[in-house]
Amino acid sequence: MTGTRGKRGSGRMRIPAVVLVSLLALLTAGVGWVYLKLNGNISTFDAGGLSDDRPGAGAAGQNVLVIGSDSRSGGNSGLGGGEGDVGRSDTALLLHVYGDRKHAVGVSIPRDTLVDIPPCRRPDGTWTAPRTRAMFNSAFSVGESAKGNPACTQNTVEKLTGLRVDHTVVVDFEGFSAMTSAVGGVPVCVPKDVYAGDLNPNLGARGDLLFRKGKQSVSGQKALDYVRVRHGIGDGSDIGRIRRQQAFVAGMIKKVRSQGLNPTTLLPLADAATKSMTVDPGLGTADKLISFAMSLKNIDLHDIKFITVPWRYAGDRVDIVQPDADALWASLKADRTIDGQDATEKGREPGGGTGGAAGGAAQADAAAPVTGDGTRISVANGTTVTGLAARAAAALQERGFTVTGTSTAPDRDQATTVITFGPGQAGRARALTRMFPGAYVRGDAADGISVTLGRDYATTSAASPAPVAEPSAAASGTPSPETKEQARSADDDPCADLSYG
Known part of the structure; x- marks a missing residue:
């Protein structure tokens, strides 16, 4: 068994998230027989495996989890990768x-990251026990089904990040190969000659030449080999491979x-993508995919960023670095870009003025005390928890807020605190996350601000009845300088910064 796993590990698929690009094709394909054809291509996974204890909605943006699968079923069998009938994944973005709708960021999560995996449903309907410090990619294999377990991976990402995943997309070998061919190949940069033995060290020999040194275009099987290879390029690490995958996307x-x-260009791409995608029911029809694609079409290349979750080696595994990772998740919750811009829907007003959470007198200085x-x-x-609303009200009044009333919410099993705000109150609402770290902030038609306390506040306030005014990096949602520095834009040189170390 050990030998089999070693062989599989050397050839596992690392599929980048090019499926997101292919969704743009659907913008032109929403009518007639083309619409029906695409609609018939799409497969969905069972959402019954999603957790009942999910994070609340974020401030304004959408989160889409893209998983690369090395399924051997169907036309995937001749394209390399894992062996046997169990679907596996080593790529998640x-x-x-x-x-x-003018900015986007893709956050890669390394396959060997040690995470907590919550209870997940098996194909027979039973649920697993939660696991701690398990490898991230093992979540997709729970239940050992050929199609994998995207719901379990989604549950794991939500637990890791505290972000609600709005949609999940799985793409397999065959689809990746067909999509790269449909666009006529993708330009890549190879720093040295690469051989078959670099792709599969178990080959026991150098083998045939796969890539000559230099810039070139790859598609189909060659594209698969490029995004899978690790040992023959750069520093030989999986982190380095992730960077090359980001450059490929x-x-x-x-x-x-x-x-x-x-x-002419996009319809073959859309056909290839939809044939090989498995999506959540929320994206399960062509019109739903079109709607999502519409949210991407106006984003400038420079404003599409790629980063890797803050990490460090833990032996031959990877640990998440805190508080850097929490600061990144907080910035996404608040719809702030990695360089600190407010990117909510109302963050930019006509004429170049800044509104919403970043504008005018409502702008919250992350280093200043919260004042009402x-x-x-x-x-x-x-x-x-008895008296929790009164406790929070007292803390708010100490900082100058006028508390109009306290009450008991209809749902008394909320895991996460939710802050809602009316017109003109976005800045104040977001500043409140420094008193209620990890809270979700969203707009509401009603006037003023309301706070619905979750169990997270019950825990933190018990330790400190009067929350401190000075924020941590995680509470303020400001990504670390290291996170900003390693970001790649979609318009960057494909030969630049391809390896870690």
């Missing part, structure tokens, strides 16, 4: 599309954009 996006959004200045706020207790 969480794409955050900001509320202004960037190159794919740039290639599609350069060809123009026309049916008479702002009216209501507080509801969404837990069974």
Whole structure:
């Protein structure tokens, strides 16, 4: 068994998230027989395996989890990768599309990251026990089914990040190969000659030449080999491979954009993508995919970023670095870009002015104490902890807020605190996350601000009844300088910064 796993590990698929690019094709394909054809291509997974204890909605943007699968079923069997009948995944990218629909960031999660995996449903309907410090990619294999377990991976990402995953997309070998061919190849940069033995060290010999040194275009099987290879390029690490995958996705996006959004180019791409995608029911029809694609079409190449979750080696595994990772998740919750811009839907007003959470007198200085200045706020207790609303009200009044009332929420089993705000109150609402770390912030038609307390506040306030005013990096949602520095834009040089170390 050990030998089999070693062989599989050397050939596992690392599929980049090019499926997201292919969704742009659907913009031109929403009518007639083409629509029906695409609709018939799409497969969905059972959402019954999603957790009942999910994070609340974020500030404004959308989160889409993209998983690369090395399934051997169907036309995938001749394309390499894992062996046997169990679907596996070694690539996961969480794409955050900001509320202004002018920015997006893809966050890669290394396959060997040690994470907590919550209970997950098996194909027979039973549920697993939670696991701690398990390898991230093992979540997809729970239940050992040929199609994998995307719901379990989604549950794991939500637990890891505290972000609600709005949609999940799985793409397999065959689809990846067909998509790269449909666009006529993707430009890549190879720093040295690469041989078959670099792709599969178990070969026991150098083998045939796969890639000559230099810039070149790859498609089909060659594209698969490029994104899978690790040992023959750069520093030989999986982190380095992730960087090359991010560069590949960037190159794919740039290639599609350069060809123009026309049916000749995009319809074959859409057909290839939808044939090989498995999606959650929320994206299970062509019109739903079209709607999502519409949210991507106006994003400039420079404003599409790729980063890797802050990490460090833990032996031959990877640990998440804190508080850097929490600061990244907080910035996504608040719809702030990695360089600190407010990217909510109302973050930019006509004429170049800045509104919403970043604008005017409502702008919150992350280093300043939270002050209410008479702002009216209501507080509801969404837990069974007696007196929690009164405790929060007292803390708010100490900082100058006018508490209009306390109450008990209809749902008393809320895991996460939710802050809702009305017109003109976005800045104040987001500043409140420094008193209620990890809270979800969203707009509401009603006037003023309301806070519905979750179990997270019950825990933190018990330790410190009066929350401190000075924020941590995680609470303020400001990604670390290291996170910003390693970001790649979709318009970057494909030869630049391809390896870690």
